[in-house]
Amino acid sequence: NAGVTQTPKFRVLKTGQSMTLLCAQDMNHEYMYWYRQDPGMGLRLIHYSVGEGTTAKGEVPDGYNVSRLKKQNFLLGLESAAPSQTSVYFCASRLTQGEGNTEAFFGQGTRLTVV
Amino acid sequence: EDQVTQSPEALRLQEGESSSLNCSYTVSGLRGLFWYRQDPGKGPEFLFTLYSAGEEKEKERLKATLTKKESFLHITAPKPEDSATYLCAVQAEEGNNFNKFYFGSGTKLNVKP
Numbered sequence: 001n002a003g004v005t006q007t008p009k010f011r012v013l014k015t016g017q018s019m020t021l022l023c024a025q026d027m028n029h030e031y032m033y034w035y036r037q038d039p040g041m042g043l044r045l046i047h048y049s050v051g052e053g054t055t056a057k058g059e060v061p062d063g064y065n066v067s068r069l070k071k072q073n074f075l076l077g078l079e080s081a082a083p084s085q086t087s088v089y090f091c092a093s094r095l096t097q098g099e100g101n102t103e104a105f106f107g108q109g110t111r112l113t114v115v
Numbered sequence: 116e117d118q119v120t121q122s123p124e125a126l127r128l129q130e131g132e133s134s135s136l137n138c139s140y141t142v143s144g145l146r147g148l149f150w151y152r153q154d155p156g157k158g159p160e161f162l163f164t165l166y167s168a169g170e171e172k173e174k175e176r177l178k179a180t181l182t183k184k185e186s187f188l189h190i191t192a193p194k195p196e197d198s199a200t201y202l203c204a205v206q207a208e209e210g211n212n213f214n215k216f217y218f219g220s221g222t223k224l225n226v227k228p
Contacts, residue, residue, distance in 0.1 A: 004158070033216075042119070043159075043202070043218040090158050102147055102206065104216070106158030 002026050006091050006107035013081040013114045021076040021110050023091030031094040032074040033058075033104065034066060036087040043090065049074055081114045088112070118142075121203050121219035128226050131192045136222045138203030139185040146206040148186050150179050153200045153221065162188075162201075193226045200224070 004025045013019055023032065030051050035043040045058030049068040063085060065077045074093075078085060088111050092104040118141045128134055140148070147166050151159035163172040165181040172179050176197065178189040188201055200221040207215045 035218075040220055042220040043204075045216065092158075103149055103161045103164055105161065106151075108158050109156070 004091055004093055004105050004107035006089075006110050008110060009108065010111050011113070013078075013112065015081060015083060015114060017081050018077070018079050019081065019112075020078075021089055021091075021112075023074045023076070023093075023107060024072055025074075025091075025093040025105070026072065027093060027095070027105065028071070029093035029095050029105075030071075031096075031104075032068065033092040033094075034064070034074065034076045035090045035092065036060065036085075037090060037109075038087050046076065046089075081112075083114045086112060086114045119203060119205055119217045119219040121201075121222050123222060124220070125223045126225070128190075128193055128224070130194055130226055130228050133189070133191045133193070135190070136188040136201055136224070137185060138188070138219055140203075140205045140217075141184075142205050142207040142217060144208030146208050148181055149204040149206070149216075150177075150186070150188055151202040151204065153202055159202055190224070193224075195226050195228050198224055198226045 007022045033048040034046040037043050044060050046064050047066040049055050052071040055066045067075045088109050090109050091107040094104045120139050122137045150162040153159045163179040168183045170181050176191050180187045200223045202221045203219040204216050
């Protein structure tokens with residue numbers, strides 16, 4: 001049981017380049033999230049999905065796009081990378097909206113540097 | 116504006132020296148408060164969920180408590196392996212949207228032998 005797997009783990013981009021971060025979960029979770037973590041700012045929600053084929057904006061969605069074509073995968077895209085997008089990106093998944101099992105499980109993170 | 120604040124930002128303890136970390140929140144419609152542990156270079160690892168004021172949960176040397184405005188993570192007789200950043204997150208209810216999780220910036224704990 002791998003849990004939540006993110007690829008790649010590290011990446012360096014030049015300003016203006018594009019890339020896609022992949023998140024895969026094998027726990028059959030409905031909800032998936034993309035966060036960015038910056039020093040002193042905690043985790044901030046970029047986009048999330050409540051099920052296959054759905055996406056919604058979080059706190060800081062500008063400059064990012066997402067897709068959830070398959071239940072187990074949640075992709076985060078940067079169309080034209082900017083230095084302000086240098087960060088550590090975390091994917092998370094959660095089973096249900098109900099009272100039980102509401103904790104989120106996180107991947108190991110992707111460290112992205114935009115130069 | 117909803118907000119989650121953790122204090123202190125950093126805490127250095129000697130092995131065996133008990134202390135508490137604080138998470139204060141101002142969200143309306145609290146659905147749950149979560150504590151996570153994060154080791155360097157890794158993703159957050161779930162510790163506890165608290166749902167209502169007065170609730171307490173324990174795991175080994177850690178004990179989490181919740182009031183209407185804040186939560187404490189008590190660490191009893193810590194060991195060096197407890198060194199990590201501890202994150203607090205709150206799940207707020209906004210209309211029919213239960214997917215808003217607000218994270219604090221964390222407390223970095225360093226336990227020296």
